[in-house]
Amino acid sequence: MAESAATKPVAIEIRGLKKRYRQVEALKGITLKVKEGELFAYLGPNGSGKTTTIKILVGLARASEGEAFVNGYNVEKESINAKRQCGYVPQAINLDHELTVEENLDIHGRLFDMSRSYRRERIDYLLEYVGLKDRKKSPVKELSGGMKRRVMIARALLHEPKVLFLDEPTVGLDPAIRRKIWALVKKIQMDGTTIFLTTHYIEEAEFLADRVAFLSEGTIITVGKPQELIDDLGRWALDVVENERMHTLYFPTQEEAKRHAVLHPGAFSVRRVNLEDVFLSLTGQRVG
Numbered sequence: 001m002a003e004s005a006a007t008k009p010v011a012i013e014i015r016g017l018k019k020r021y022r023q024v025e026a027l028k029g030i031t032l033k034v035k036e037g038e039l040f041a042y043l044g045p046n047g048s049g050k051t052t053t054i055k056i057l058v059g060l061a062r063a064s065e066g067e068a069f070v071n072g073y074n075v076e077k078e079s080i081n082a083k084r085q086c087g088y089v090p091q092a093i094n095l096d097h098e099l100t101v102e103e104n105l106d107i108h109g110r111l112f113d114m115s116r117s118y119r120r121e122r123i124d125y126l127l128e129y130v131g132l133k134d135r136k137k138s139p140v141k142e143l144s145g146g147m148k149r150r151v152m153i154a155r156a157l158l159h160e161p162k163v164l165f166l167d168e169p170t171v172g173l174d175p176a177i178r179r180k181i182w183a184l185v186k187k188i189q190m191d192g193t194t195i196f197l198t199t200h201y202i203e204e205a206e207f208l209a210d211r212v213a214f215l216s217e218g219t220i221i222t223v224g225k226p227q228e229l230i231d232d233l234g235r236w237a238l239d240v241v242e243n244e245r246m247h248t249l250y251f252p253t254q255e256e257a258k259r260h261a262v263l264h265p266g267a268f269s270v271r272r273v274n275l276e277d278v279f280l281s282l283t284g285q286r287v288g
Protein backbone atom coordinates (compact mmCIF):
# COMPACT_ATOMS: atom_id res chain seq x y z
CA MET A 1 0.00 0.00 0.00
CA ALA A 2 1.31 3.50 -0.83
CA GLU A 3 2.36 5.61 2.13
CA SER A 4 0.14 8.62 2.77
CA ALA A 5 1.80 12.02 3.20
CA ALA A 6 1.13 11.85 6.94
CA THR A 7 3.04 8.57 7.44
CA LYS A 8 5.98 9.37 5.14
CA PRO A 9 9.38 9.66 6.80
CA VAL A 10 10.69 13.13 7.55
CA ALA A 11 13.49 14.31 5.22
CA ILE A 12 14.23 17.64 6.92
CA GLU A 13 13.48 18.62 10.49
CA ILE A 14 14.27 22.02 11.94
CA ARG A 15 13.69 22.78 15.63
CA GLY A 16 13.86 26.28 17.09
CA LEU A 17 16.59 27.42 14.71
CA LYS A 18 18.14 30.83 15.40
CA LYS A 19 21.00 32.60 13.68
CA ARG A 20 22.62 35.84 14.69
CA TYR A 21 25.24 37.70 12.63
CA ARG A 22 26.57 40.31 15.06
CA GLN A 23 23.72 42.90 15.13
CA VAL A 24 21.40 41.02 12.74
CA GLU A 25 19.03 38.33 13.95
CA ALA A 26 18.67 36.51 10.62
CA LEU A 27 16.58 33.59 11.98
CA LYS A 28 14.37 34.02 15.03
CA GLY A 29 13.33 30.45 15.86
CA ILE A 30 12.35 28.37 12.83
CA THR A 31 10.55 25.06 13.33
CA LEU A 32 9.63 23.01 10.28
CA LYS A 33 9.29 19.47 8.91
CA VAL A 34 9.58 18.44 5.26
CA LYS A 35 8.44 14.95 4.29
CA GLU A 36 10.38 12.57 2.09
CA GLY A 37 9.53 13.15 -1.59
CA GLU A 38 8.03 16.59 -1.01
CA LEU A 39 8.80 19.65 -3.07
CA PHE A 40 8.87 22.38 -0.47
CA ALA A 41 9.22 26.07 -1.30
CA TYR A 42 10.59 28.59 1.13
CA LEU A 43 9.21 31.91 0.04
CA GLY A 44 10.17 35.34 1.31
CA PRO A 45 11.49 38.77 0.36
CA ASN A 46 15.19 39.66 0.13
CA GLY A 47 16.89 39.40 3.49
CA SER A 48 14.16 37.30 5.15
CA GLY A 49 16.57 34.45 5.99
CA LYS A 50 16.11 31.92 3.16
CA THR A 51 19.79 31.47 2.28
CA THR A 52 20.79 31.39 5.94
CA THR A 53 18.41 28.48 6.56
CA ILE A 54 19.77 26.52 3.59
CA LYS A 55 23.38 27.18 4.59
CA ILE A 56 22.75 25.75 8.05
CA LEU A 57 21.01 22.69 6.58
CA VAL A 58 23.83 21.90 4.14
CA GLY A 59 26.55 22.48 6.75
CA LEU A 60 27.96 25.79 5.49
CA ALA A 61 26.89 27.85 8.52
CA ARG A 62 26.34 27.09 12.19
CA ALA A 63 23.11 27.82 14.00
CA SER A 64 23.28 30.10 17.04
CA GLU A 65 20.53 28.05 18.71
CA GLY A 66 18.28 25.10 17.88
CA GLU A 67 19.00 22.02 15.78
CA ALA A 68 18.37 20.62 12.33
CA PHE A 69 18.34 17.14 10.79
CA VAL A 70 18.62 15.96 7.18
CA ASN A 71 17.41 12.43 6.62
CA GLY A 72 17.73 11.84 10.36
CA TYR A 73 21.32 13.12 10.69
CA ASN A 74 22.06 16.08 12.92
CA VAL A 75 23.66 18.68 10.63
CA GLU A 76 26.19 19.70 13.27
CA LYS A 77 26.86 16.58 15.34
CA GLU A 78 26.79 14.15 12.38
CA SER A 79 27.91 16.60 9.74
CA ILE A 80 29.69 14.16 7.39
CA ASN A 81 26.71 11.85 7.12
CA ALA A 82 24.32 14.80 6.95
CA LYS A 83 26.31 16.38 4.07
CA ARG A 84 26.15 13.12 2.09
CA GLN A 85 22.36 13.40 2.15
CA CYS A 86 22.44 16.89 0.61
CA GLY A 87 22.81 18.18 -2.91
CA TYR A 88 23.21 21.96 -2.94
CA VAL A 89 22.79 24.44 -5.77
CA PRO A 90 23.75 27.89 -4.48
CA GLN A 91 22.29 31.10 -5.78
CA ALA A 92 25.48 32.35 -7.44
CA ILE A 93 27.11 30.40 -10.28
CA ASN A 94 30.20 28.83 -8.69
CA LEU A 95 31.49 26.62 -11.49
CA ASP A 96 35.09 26.81 -12.65
CA HIS A 97 34.65 28.65 -15.94
CA GLU A 98 38.01 27.61 -17.40
CA LEU A 99 37.29 23.89 -16.96
CA THR A 100 34.93 21.79 -19.06
CA VAL A 101 31.51 20.65 -17.89
CA GLU A 102 32.87 17.13 -17.37
CA GLU A 103 35.86 18.38 -15.35
CA ASN A 104 33.63 20.46 -13.09
CA LEU A 105 31.48 17.43 -12.32
CA ASP A 106 34.47 15.13 -11.91
CA ILE A 107 36.01 17.33 -9.19
CA HIS A 108 32.78 17.10 -7.23
CA GLY A 109 32.74 13.30 -7.57
CA ARG A 110 36.30 13.10 -6.22
CA LEU A 111 35.32 15.21 -3.21
CA PHE A 112 32.67 12.61 -2.45
CA ASP A 113 35.16 9.73 -2.88
CA MET A 114 33.32 8.29 -5.87
CA SER A 115 35.36 5.78 -7.88
CA ARG A 116 36.53 6.76 -11.38
CA SER A 117 34.18 4.36 -13.16
CA TYR A 118 31.20 5.40 -11.03
CA ARG A 119 31.99 9.08 -11.66
CA ARG A 120 32.08 8.46 -15.42
CA GLU A 121 28.81 6.57 -15.36
CA ARG A 122 27.03 9.21 -13.23
CA ILE A 123 28.39 12.14 -15.28
CA ASP A 124 27.13 10.60 -18.54
CA TYR A 125 23.79 9.73 -16.98
CA LEU A 126 23.26 13.19 -15.46
CA LEU A 127 24.36 15.18 -18.50
CA GLU A 128 21.81 13.25 -20.52
CA TYR A 129 19.27 13.80 -17.72
CA VAL A 130 19.69 17.60 -17.72
CA GLY A 131 19.87 17.77 -21.54
CA LEU A 132 23.57 18.68 -21.85
CA LYS A 133 25.10 15.47 -23.16
CA ASP A 134 26.60 17.24 -26.18
CA ARG A 135 28.25 19.89 -23.93
CA LYS A 136 30.33 17.46 -21.88
CA LYS A 137 33.64 18.68 -23.36
CA SER A 138 32.69 22.39 -23.54
CA PRO A 139 34.44 24.90 -21.30
CA VAL A 140 31.85 26.29 -18.88
CA LYS A 141 32.60 29.85 -20.04
CA GLU A 142 30.98 28.99 -23.39
CA LEU A 143 27.61 28.05 -21.84
CA SER A 144 24.48 30.21 -21.41
CA GLY A 145 23.15 31.10 -17.95
CA GLY A 146 20.44 28.44 -18.14
CA MET A 147 22.97 25.78 -19.17
CA LYS A 148 25.27 26.70 -16.28
CA ARG A 149 22.35 26.35 -13.89
CA ARG A 150 21.67 22.86 -15.31
CA VAL A 151 25.35 21.90 -14.89
CA MET A 152 25.10 23.00 -11.25
CA ILE A 153 21.99 20.84 -10.78
CA ALA A 154 23.75 17.84 -12.36
CA ARG A 155 26.76 18.42 -10.09
CA ALA A 156 24.53 18.59 -7.00
CA LEU A 157 22.92 15.25 -7.95
CA LEU A 158 26.17 13.43 -8.74
CA HIS A 159 26.60 11.68 -5.38
CA GLU A 160 22.90 10.64 -5.31
CA PRO A 161 21.72 12.88 -2.46
CA LYS A 162 18.36 12.23 -0.82
CA VAL A 163 17.56 15.94 -0.54
CA LEU A 164 18.26 18.63 -3.12
CA PHE A 165 18.55 22.25 -1.92
CA LEU A 166 18.00 24.86 -4.60
CA ASP A 167 18.65 28.48 -3.63
CA GLU A 168 16.76 30.73 -6.07
CA PRO A 169 17.24 28.29 -8.97
CA THR A 170 15.86 30.57 -11.68
CA VAL A 171 17.03 33.99 -10.58
CA GLY A 172 18.19 36.06 -13.56
CA LEU A 173 16.86 33.59 -16.17
CA ASP A 174 14.33 34.56 -18.82
CA PRO A 175 10.80 33.11 -18.57
CA ALA A 176 11.27 30.38 -21.22
CA ILE A 177 14.48 29.09 -19.61
CA ARG A 178 12.86 29.34 -16.19
CA ARG A 179 10.12 26.95 -17.36
CA LYS A 180 12.78 24.47 -18.56
CA ILE A 181 14.36 24.50 -15.11
CA TRP A 182 10.92 24.00 -13.53
CA ALA A 183 10.35 20.92 -15.70
CA LEU A 184 13.74 19.55 -14.64
CA VAL A 185 13.02 20.20 -10.96
CA LYS A 186 9.67 18.38 -11.23
CA LYS A 187 11.37 15.43 -12.93
CA ILE A 188 13.95 15.20 -10.13
CA GLN A 189 11.15 15.13 -7.56
CA MET A 190 9.23 12.48 -9.51
CA ASP A 191 12.37 10.34 -9.50
CA GLY A 192 12.27 10.33 -5.70
CA THR A 193 14.41 13.22 -4.44
CA THR A 194 13.06 15.56 -1.77
CA ILE A 195 13.43 19.18 -2.88
CA PHE A 196 13.76 22.28 -0.73
CA LEU A 197 13.84 25.43 -2.79
CA THR A 198 13.94 29.10 -1.95
CA THR A 199 12.41 31.65 -4.22
CA HIS A 200 10.94 35.10 -4.28
CA TYR A 201 9.04 34.31 -7.48
CA ILE A 202 5.46 33.68 -6.43
CA GLU A 203 4.56 31.81 -9.62
CA GLU A 204 7.54 29.50 -9.13
CA ALA A 205 6.27 28.42 -5.72
CA GLU A 206 2.69 28.17 -6.98
CA PHE A 207 3.68 26.05 -9.96
CA LEU A 208 6.18 23.74 -8.29
CA ALA A 209 5.51 23.35 -4.61
CA ASP A 210 3.51 20.74 -2.72
CA ARG A 211 3.77 23.05 0.28
CA VAL A 212 5.17 26.49 0.90
CA ALA A 213 6.44 28.32 3.97
CA PHE A 214 6.26 32.10 4.06
CA LEU A 215 9.25 33.67 5.69
CA SER A 216 9.37 37.26 6.87
CA GLU A 217 12.22 38.81 8.85
CA GLY A 218 13.52 35.47 10.11
CA THR A 219 10.14 34.09 11.18
CA ILE A 220 7.82 31.61 9.48
CA ILE A 221 4.46 33.29 9.05
CA THR A 222 2.53 30.32 7.72
CA VAL A 223 3.00 26.89 6.09
CA GLY A 224 0.55 25.15 3.79
CA LYS A 225 -0.43 23.83 0.39
CA PRO A 226 -0.64 26.71 -2.11
CA GLN A 227 -4.27 26.05 -3.03
CA GLU A 228 -5.36 25.70 0.60
CA LEU A 229 -3.70 28.99 1.55
CA ILE A 230 -5.48 30.65 -1.38
CA ASP A 231 -8.84 29.04 -0.49
CA ASP A 232 -8.53 30.25 3.11
CA LEU A 233 -8.26 33.82 1.88
CA GLY A 234 -10.92 33.53 -0.86
CA ARG A 235 -10.32 32.51 -4.44
CA TRP A 236 -11.30 35.84 -6.02
CA ALA A 237 -9.92 39.29 -5.43
CA LEU A 238 -11.42 42.71 -6.09
CA ASP A 239 -8.90 45.55 -6.30
CA VAL A 240 -10.34 48.86 -5.17
CA VAL A 241 -8.96 52.40 -5.13
CA GLU A 242 -10.23 54.51 -2.27
CA ASN A 243 -8.83 57.89 -1.22
CA GLU A 244 -6.01 57.38 -3.78
CA ARG A 245 -4.94 54.13 -2.08
CA MET A 246 -5.36 50.64 -3.44
CA HIS A 247 -6.63 47.82 -1.31
CA THR A 248 -8.02 44.40 -2.08
CA LEU A 249 -11.17 42.61 -0.98
CA TYR A 250 -11.44 38.82 -1.13
CA PHE A 251 -14.41 36.62 -2.03
CA PRO A 252 -15.00 32.86 -2.27
CA THR A 253 -16.60 33.14 -5.74
CA GLN A 254 -16.18 35.25 -8.87
CA GLU A 255 -19.91 36.09 -8.80
CA GLU A 256 -19.65 37.63 -5.34
CA ALA A 257 -16.57 39.63 -6.33
CA LYS A 258 -18.37 40.93 -9.47
CA ARG A 259 -21.52 41.79 -7.51
CA HIS A 260 -19.44 43.81 -5.09
CA ALA A 261 -17.52 45.48 -7.95
CA VAL A 262 -20.74 46.86 -9.41
CA LEU A 263 -21.61 48.49 -6.09
CA HIS A 264 -18.13 49.86 -5.38
CA PRO A 265 -17.21 53.16 -7.11
CA GLY A 266 -13.44 52.59 -6.81
CA ALA A 267 -13.44 48.97 -8.03
CA PHE A 268 -11.25 48.32 -11.04
CA SER A 269 -10.39 44.65 -11.37
CA VAL A 270 -11.73 41.24 -10.45
CA ARG A 271 -9.01 38.55 -10.63
CA ARG A 272 -7.93 35.23 -9.19
CA VAL A 273 -6.17 35.28 -5.84
CA ASN A 274 -2.50 34.21 -5.83
CA LEU A 275 0.11 33.52 -3.17
CA GLU A 276 1.27 37.15 -3.31
CA ASP A 277 -2.16 38.13 -1.95
CA VAL A 278 -1.80 35.57 0.85
CA PHE A 279 1.64 36.91 1.77
CA LEU A 280 0.46 40.53 1.59
CA SER A 281 -2.61 39.87 3.73
CA LEU A 282 -0.49 38.15 6.40
CA THR A 283 2.51 40.49 6.49
CA GLY A 284 1.54 43.74 4.79
CA GLN A 285 4.66 43.18 2.61
CA ARG A 286 5.15 42.01 -0.96
CA VAL A 287 7.41 39.00 -1.66
CA GLY A 288 9.08 40.24 -4.84
Ligand SMILES: Nc1ncnc2c1ncn2[C@@H]1O[C@H](COP(=O)(O)OP(=O)(O)OP(=O)(O)O)[C@@H](O)[C@H]1O
Pocket residue numbers: 021022024025026044045046047048049050051052053200
Ligand atom coordinates in the same frame (compact mmCIF):
# COMPACT_ATOMS: atom_id res chain seq x y z
N1 LIG B 1 27.53 36.57 6.51
C1 LIG B 1 26.66 37.47 6.98
N2 LIG B 1 27.06 38.44 7.85
C2 LIG B 1 26.19 39.34 8.34
N3 LIG B 1 24.87 39.38 8.03
C3 LIG B 1 24.42 38.45 7.17
C4 LIG B 1 25.28 37.45 6.60
N4 LIG B 1 24.54 36.66 5.78
C5 LIG B 1 23.27 37.13 5.84
N5 LIG B 1 23.20 38.20 6.67
C6 LIG B 1 21.98 38.97 7.00
O1 LIG B 1 21.01 38.05 7.46
C7 LIG B 1 19.71 38.40 6.96
C8 LIG B 1 19.14 37.23 6.17
O2 LIG B 1 19.92 37.03 4.98
P1 LIG B 1 19.67 35.85 3.93
O3 LIG B 1 20.75 35.93 2.91
O4 LIG B 1 19.49 34.59 4.66
O5 LIG B 1 18.27 36.28 3.31
P2 LIG B 1 17.54 35.77 1.99
O6 LIG B 1 16.10 35.66 2.33
O7 LIG B 1 18.22 34.58 1.46
O8 LIG B 1 17.76 37.01 1.01
P3 LIG B 1 18.01 37.02 -0.61
O9 LIG B 1 16.68 36.68 -1.22
O10 LIG B 1 18.43 38.42 -0.84
O11 LIG B 1 19.08 36.02 -0.90
C9 LIG B 1 19.89 39.67 6.15
O12 LIG B 1 19.61 40.78 7.00
C10 LIG B 1 21.36 39.64 5.78
O13 LIG B 1 21.87 40.93 5.61
